[in-house]
Amino acid sequence: MQFTYTIVYVSDVAASLAFFDRAFGLKARFLHESGAYGEVDTGTGGATLAFVDHATARDSVQHDYVAADASPQPLGMEIGFTVTDVPAAYERAVAAGARALAAPVTKPWGQTVAYVRCPDGTLVELCTAMG
16 A cells, blocks of 8 residues: 545635645646646655545545634644745745744754644644654
8 A cells, every 4th residue: 555645625726726835835736627626746756735625525525524624723634844944934834824823843852843724724734854
């Protein structure tokens, strides 16, 4: 088995693609003509980060779920990005419209981490690489 992609369920796919470009520098790689599905280029050559609108997601899953943007608290999962300059990445994300949750801090094991919440409700960790 191989991990291939993460799909984030959002209200507006194009808006999420635009935000991830402004906040994290991840360019849109694909947006379906319906606007219901899109992907960003993560530069990894491996796993894909994609977005799908709520109507399409609910149709596919055949169940309702908690929409991240409708929840007053972040959901119990995150997307993590490794960066060399966490404070700069954090400031860029906040300037682009992310909500600041946890300012950059260096953990006892030496890793610097920070957390933001995207307008679509996604919780994002910005961190330095381990080891």
